[in-house]
Structure formats: structure tokens, C-alpha cells
Amino acid sequence: MMIGPMLGEARQALGANRLRTFLTMLGVTIGVGAVIMMLAIGQGARDLVDRSIASMGGDLFVVLAGSPTANGVRLGTGNVPTLTVADAEALEELSTVGAVAPILPGAAQIVYGPNNWGTGVLGTTPRFLDVRSWTLSAGSPFDDTDVHGATRVALLGQTVVKNLFGDDDPVGKTVRIGRSPYVVLGVLSAKGQSLDGKDQDDAVLVPVTTAQRKLFGSQFQGSVRFLVVRAASKEAMPVAERDMTRLLRQRHRLADGVDNDFTIRNLTALVTTAAGTTRSMSLMLGAIASISLLVGGIGIMNIMLVSVTERTREIGIRCALGARAGDIRLQFLLEALALALVGCLLGVFLGAGGALLASAVARIAVVVTLSSVILAFLVAGGVGIFFGFYPAHKAALLKPMDALRYQ
Amino acid sequence: MPAAPVIRLTHLGKHYETRAGPVPVLKDVNLDVGPAEFVAIMGASGSGKSTLLSILGCLDASSGGTYVFEGRDVAALNRDQLADLRNRVIGFVFQGFNLLPRITLLDNVALPLVYAGVGKSERPLRARYMLERVGLGPYTASLPDQVSGGQQQRVAIARALVNRPRLILADEPTGNLDTRTSQEIMSLLRQLNADEGITVVLVTHDPDVAAHAKRLVHLVDGQVAHDGPLLRRMAGQRPS
Numbered sequence: 143m144m145i146g147p148m149l150g151e152a153r154q155a156l157g158a159n160r161l162r163t164f165l166t167m168l169g170v171t172i173g174v175g176a177v178i179m180m181l182a183i184g185q186g187a188r189d190l191v192d193r194s195i196a197s198m199g200g201d202l203f204v205v206l207a208g209s210p211t212a213n214g215v216r217l218g219t220g221n222v223p224t225l226t227v228a229d230a231e232a233l234e235e236l237s238t239v240g241a242v243a244p245i246l247p248g249a250a251q252i253v254y255g256p257n258n259w260g261t262g263v264l265g266t267t268p269r270f271l272d273v274r275s276w277t278l279s280a281g282s283p284f285d286d287t288d289v290h291g292a293t294r295v296a297l298l299g300q301t302v303v304k305n306l307f308g309d310d311d312p313v314g315k316t317v318r319i320g321r322s323p324y325v326v327l328g329v330l331s332a333k334g335q336s337l338d339g340k341d342q343d344d345a346v347l348v349p350v351t352t353a354q355r356k357l358f359g360s361q362f363q364g365s366v367r368f369l370v371v372r373a374a375s376k377e378a379m380p381v382a383e384r385d386m387t388r389l390l391r392q393r394h395r396l397a398d399g400v401d402n403d404f405t406i407r408n409l410t411a412l413v414t415t416a417a418g419t420t421r422s423m424s425l426m427l428g429a430i431a432s433i434s435l436l437v438g439g440i441g442i443m444n445i446m447l448v449s450v451t452e453r454t455r456e457i458g459i460r461c462a463l464g465a466r467a468g469d470i471r472l473q474f475l476l477e478a479l480a481l482a483l484v485g486c487l488l489g490v491f492l493g494a495g496g497a498l499l500a501s502a503v504a505r506i507a508v509v510v511t512l513s514s515v516i517l518a519f520l521v522a523g524g525v526g527i528f529f530g531f532y533p534a535h536k537a538a539l540l541k542p543m544d545a546l547r548y549q
Numbered sequence: 550m551p552a553a554p555v556i557r558l559t560h561l562g563k564h565y566e567t568r569a570g571p572v573p574v575l576k577d578v579n580l581d582v583g584p585a586e587f588v589a590i591m592g593a594s595g596s597g598k599s600t601l602l603s604i605l606g607c608l609d610a611s612s613g614g615t616y617v618f619e620g621r622d623v624a625a626l627n628r629d630q631l632a633d634l635r636n637r638v639i640g641f642v643f644q645g646f647n648l649l650p651r652i653t654l655l656d657n658v659a660l661p662l663v664y665a666g667v668g669k670s671e672r673p674l675r676a677r678y679m680l681e682r683v684g685l686g687p688y689t690a691s692l693p694d695q696v697s698g699g700q701q702q703r704v705a706i707a708r709a710l711v712n713r714p715r716l717i718l719a720d721e722p723t724g725n726l727d728t729r730t731s732q733e734i735m736s737l738l739r740q741l742n743a744d745e746g747i748t749v750v751l752v753t754h755d756p757d758v759a760a761h762a763k764r765l766v767h768l769v770d771g772q773v774a775h776d777g778p779l780l781r782r783m784a785g786q787r788p789s
Contacts, residue, residue: 147663154651459647462608463708464636464664466629542635543609546647 145476152477155449156484166445167485169438170525174486174518176434178493180427181514183500186507201240201379202273203371205233205386206405224394224403226364227350230267232393233371238382240374243270244350244366248358252346253318254306261302263319263346265353265366273372281313281328284349292351296324300332301344320357324348379408435521438485439529446478446533457537458545471538478530479523486522490515555619555716555748556582556605562613563600563771574600575771577614584715585746587739589759589779592768598752599720601768605750606639606718607631619715636664640709642738644721646701648693648708654680655689658708665712679707683737699730706737710747717741719751723758735761 156163207225230244246265251258264270268283284295296319303312312326333342348357350366373382383406390404450457457470497508563575574597582588592598603609604616607623616623618634626634635641648657659676667675680689683703685696693701702722709717719738723731739761742749753759760779767775 146669151652158651455647456649459649460660460664461632462606462635462641462643462647463661464632464712466632466664468629469664541609543603546603546608546643 148473148476151473152480155477156480162445163481166441167481167488169441170435170482170485170522171489171492173431173434173438174489174522175492175496177431177518178490178510178514179496179500180431182493182497182508182510183506184427185509185511189507189509201373201376203373203383203386203406203408205369205371206407207365207367208403225366225369227366228364229390229393230369232389233369233386236382236385236389238374238378238385240372241269241272243267243273243370245368245370246350246353246358246366248353250320250357252302252306254315257306259302259305261344261346263348263353263357265348265350265357267350270347270370273370276333277331278328279331280311281326284327289349289351292349292355294322294324294352294356295327295349297328297330297347298326299330299343299345301341302346303329319346322356383408435525439525442478442481442526443529443533446474446530447536450474450533450537454540454545454548457540458542458548461542461545467538471534474534474537475527475530478534479526482522482526483519486519490518553620554581554583556580557617558614560614561604561611561616563604564612573771578773580766580773580776582748582750584748585742587742587749587763588751588766589762589764590750590752590766590768591754591759593754596768597771598768602718602720602750602752606641607634636661637712638715640714640717642702642705642709642717642719642722644724646698646705648701648704650693653690653692654685654696654704657693657704658711661708661712675711679711680704683707699726699733702726702734703737710741714747716748716750719749721753722751723753723755731758
């Protein structure tokens with residue numbers, strides 16, 4: 143017996159009583175619709191969180207100098223100059239670390255012509271742009287030569303440009319930062335606000351050496367306030383943290399039992415919380431969907447049992463014509479499977495439509511993924527086979543003569 | 550020496566289990582049917598003739614004795630082997646036609662070919678040929694309830710023949726038909742028997758129908774009461 147003609151017969155059998163077929167499929171349809179819709183909403187929420195975290199730097203560490211206990215007084219982090227540019231370069235050698243930018247922040251007044259603007263100035267290296275995934279909208283970045291030579295060059299954020307230059311092109315112009323002139327090499331692209339409401343475009347970048355020697359006159363030459371580190375990947379973050387701790391302790395010659403003279407912070411805590419929220423939501427929705435599919439499956443089993451009884455005589459005829467028990471079983475199994483899969487198809491449309499409606503009405507992000515559709519079909523197929531097997535098996539076990547005589 | 554029998558029943562018995570105990574239906578039936586025979590089995594209602602036919606068709610199992618079909622003991626065959634026997638060697642014709650109502654006449658005739666694993670392109674050709682042979686060429690796309698009872702029975706015969714069986718078992722094939730249509734159906738069966746050498750075993754309670762056969766077996770209370778050739782000149786005469 144071949145599958146081809148059986149599929150045709152399954153279609154005819156299901157088409158013979160459309161209302162009943164439809165009502166039977168409804169259980170699976172609603173179950174699958176719920177699954178698709180919930181997965182779409184869950185995925186939308188997850189994407190939103192992921193995007194927010196990525197814009198903040200989901201794979202970023204901040205290594206802060208200090209926070210040791212000095213004479214019993216716990217100082218705030220960043221107050222003891224223990225991190226250096228050399229530390230940054232050493233950390234970058236680790237395989238679990240992608241890029242490291244040392245940062246020496248400060249504040250300064252910037253003057254161009256008649257305008258002046260007070261803003262934060264970050265002394266850093268060219269790596270900063272990599273670490274923060276920040277690009278330039280005009281001009282070019284300073285390079286390692288500028289860092290070595292401590293040249294007076296600067297990159298301006300959009301807010302600074304707007305306040306000093308208006309609509310003029312700042313690239314190549316000279317501004318005064320503090321008391322010295324600086325050449326504007328480039329303009330940073332707009333980055334918008336950070337999640338805590340800080341304007342990320344209100345910033346000026348200068349070479350870290352320039353900031354150390356000329357702008358802020360650091361107390362200890364070569365030290366920086368903190369390092370921003372991008373891990374090689376999100377997955378590598380726990381290993382990266384261990385590696386960095388070990389390397390920095392070694393470089394700082396800290397004996398066992400001595401506290402770290404630096405603090406490593408990351409945003410994974412936030413990521414974990416967000417993932418945890420979506421996971422518990424998914425679990426709850428999964429439970430709802432499982433119950434719907436269970437009920438839908440029982441509906442299929444029920445109607446297949448009715449169908450086997452109704453068609454007992456047909457089974458007898460088929461036996462008389464030479465159908466083997468396996469042929470009969472396969473035929474009813476295919477019908478149950480077809481019920482589940484067509485119900486699933488309707489459910490996918492229902493769920494996708496419902497998700498789009500929810501997105502339009504409630505203004506929430508939804509994403510219908512291909513994997514959720516495939517999952518729905520696999521589960522529905524499993525439901526069809528599982529709940530269709532008993533009725534099909536019952537049909538296959540009928541004795542030909544009993545089936546033929548059945549009225 | 551006569552040809553080896555197609556059917557050999559030896560001391561065949563059949564009883565049904567009821568709450569009141571076993572009810573015998575067939576008792577010690579001994580019967581040989583040779584190739585190309587045309588046998589009519591007659592008997593009153595409840596004489597066991599339909600039960601006998603379903604045992605011959607491997608649709609039901611006997612309770613005792615042996616049934617040897619073409620040299621093979623049927624009791625030793627498993628379910629799938631019996632299904633293959635029904636599919637390729639035996640063709641059934643029923644009183645109620647037993648066509649599947651939702652599929653076309655062509656698909657009805659092609660159904661045994663599906664179970665025989667015949668290819669998709671060959672099935673409609675063979676089914677169409679059989680429908681044409683029984684004179685229903687123009688009705689291939691019709692549904693069973695769109696043609697008359699006589700035509701439905703012709704379709705059933707086409708279906709029984711489509712896998713080129715060596716044995717046709719007919720259970721009251723004319724029971725639901727008028728006299729003229731019955732004659733047509735019986736001529737068709739007789740022609741198959743005479744021209745192609747297909748063995749035909751027929752169950753009927755109608756002497757006019759039985760008169761088409763070459764041999765008559767009379768069952769009374771589950772036992773063979775009479776078994777002998779049916780002379781052609783007796784045809785049409787009603788037993789008193």
C-alpha cells in the first residue's frame with residue numbers, strides 16, 4: 143500500500159463531514175494558535191530586551207581601579223590609581239577578551255569662536271570605538287601614533303558639535319579645551335541616550351596620554367580610572383572575568399589572601415534577570431499550550447474512534463479486497479495526522495494574526511519565528527500520531543468478517 | 550486423474566460461541582472444488598451457506614477440520630498472507646455490492662490494485678479496462694449512488710476481477726436486483742467461468758440463479774445434503 147492514494151482517501155474522508163472535521167481540528171488550532179502567539183510575543187519582548195542590553199553593551203565589562211581597604215577606610219572605586227594603559231594592553235592579549243579601552247575621564251570647558259560648552263572629556267585609545275561599537279559620522283579617528291605622541295587632537299560628540307559649531311563642519315577646525323588648542327579630527331555618530339537618561343553624545347574623546355599629561359595632569363603618570371572591556375563573546379564572559387582577575391592580580395603582584403585592588407563589573411546580571419523573566423513567562427505559556435494540545439489530541443482520538451466505528455463496514459470491505467492490517471492502521475493514522483496538521487496550519491495563521499493584532503492594538507513587539515512554526519508542526523504531528531494510534535490500531539485489529547457484517 | 554482441487558474441505562466445522570454455549574453452524578463439511586468449476590451453494594436461511602462462503606474466502610476461520618486452498622493449509626497462514634490471498638487470488642462479489650460510497654467507480658475498481666502495490670500510472674488503465682469489459686466505460690467518474698443497482702454490481706464484479714483472480718466468490722450477487730438484471734449478472738459470471746476458466750462459487754437461495762451453475766451443493770443445517778452436477782436442461786425448472 144502506498145502513501146499517495148491513502149492521502150487522497152484521507153482528504154476525502156475528512157472532506158465528507160466538514161463541520162465535524164473543523165470542530166475536531168479546533169482544539170489543535172487553538173492550542174497551536176496560543177503557542178504561536180505567545181512565542182511571538184515572548185520573542186518580541188526578548189528581542190527588545192536584547193536590543194537594549196546590546197546598545198548598553200551586553201558583553202561589556204568595566205574594570206574599576208581601587209576599592210581596597212586603606213587603613214580600615216573603604217574608599218570608593220576609581221580613587222586609587224592602580225590601573226594603567228599597560229594593563230589594558232595586557233588584558234587584550236587574553237583569548238576570551240575582544241578589545242580593551244583604558245579611560246581617564248574628566249570635565250573641561252571647550253571653546254570655539256564665541257561659543258563655549260562644558261562637557262565630559264574621555265582620555266582613551268582608538269580601541270574605545272571598537273569596544274563601544276561606536277562609529278564616526280565625519281572625519282577620521284585618532285590613531286596609536288597620536289596616543290604615543292600625546293598629540294592635541296579630539297573627536298566630538300553630536301551634542302558638542304551642535305552647541306559649538308551649529309551647522310558648520312567641525313572637521314579640521316581647532317577648538318580650545320582647557321587652555322590648549324586641539325584639532326578636531328572627527329565627529330562621533332549619534333548614539334542617543336543611555337538607559338539611565340545620560341546623553342551619550344555629550345562627549346569629547348582625546349588620546350589617553352594627552353589627557354594624562356596635558357589636560358588633567360594625573361597624579362600618577364600612566365594610570366587610568368577604569369578600563370572598558372568587550373568580551374570575545376557573550377558566552378565567554380564568565381571565563382573572561384576569571385582570566386582578567388588572574389592576570390591583573392599577577393600583574394599587580396598581589397599575594398594570596400590580599401584583596402583585589404580593582405573591581406570587575408559587568409551587565410550579565412541584567413541579562414540574566416531579563417532572560418529569567420522571559421523563561422518563566424515561556425514556561426507558563428508552554429503549560430497553557432500543552433493543555434490545549436492535550437485537549438485537542440483527545441478530541442482527535444475521540445472523533446477517530448467514532449470514525450472507526452462508523453466505517454467498520456468499509457474496513458471489512460477493504461479487508462475483503464486484500465488490505466493488510468498495516469494498511470488499515472496506516473490509513474487511519476494518516477487521517478489523524480492530517481487532522482492535526484491541518485488544524486496546526488490554521489492555528490499558525492490564527493496565532494500569527496492574533497500576534498499582529500496584539501502588536502497593533504497593544505503596541506507590543508511581536509516576532510513570529512520560523513522555528514516556532516516548525517515547533518508547532520512537530521508538536522501537532524506528534525499529537526496526531528500519539529492520539530491517532532489507538533483508534534487506528536483498533537481498526538486494524540477488527541476481524542474481516544465481523545467488520546463486513548457490522549450494520 | 551482429475552486436476553488438483555482449488556478448494557478441499559475436510560470435516561470442516563464452525564460454531565459460534567454464545568452465552569448459552571457453542572452454536573454449531575457448519576458440521577463435518579467435506580467438499581472439493583476443482584479448477585474452472587461453477588458451483589452454486591443453496592440452502593435455507595441459517596443453513597450456513599454464507600458462513601461457508603466467508604470461510605472459503607479466508608474472511609473467517611473454521612472451528613475444526615481443515616481447509617486446503619490450492620494445496621496450502623489455510624490455518625497455517627498468517628493475517629497478512631490471508632490478506633494477500635484475498636487480494637490476488639480471490640475476488641468477492643456481495644449481495645449489497647459493497648462499493649465505497651465516497652470514491653468514483655474507477656477508484657473503487659482500482660482499490661485492490663492499491664493494496665497489491667500496483668503503480669500509480671498502471672492502476673487507472675487496468676481499472677478502466679475492467680469497467681469497459683463490464684460495459685460501464687462511460688461511468689468511470691461517477692459515484693456509486695449515481696448508477697443503478699445492476700450497474701453497481703457490475704462495478705463490484707469489475708473490482709473482483711481487476712487483480713486477475715483464479716476464484717470468484719459471490720454471496721447472493723443478485724439478491725438486490727430485478728430478474729432481468731439478475732440474468733445479465735449471471736451471464737457475466739458464466740462467461741468469465743467459461744471463457745477464462747475462473748472458478749466460481751456462488752451462494753444463493755434462488756433456483757433460477759443456481760441454474761446457471763454446473764454443480765449444485767445443497768446445505769441443510771450446516772451439512773452437505775446434496776452435491777451433484779446440475780444438468781443444463783433442468784435450468785429454469787423450479788423444484789416442486
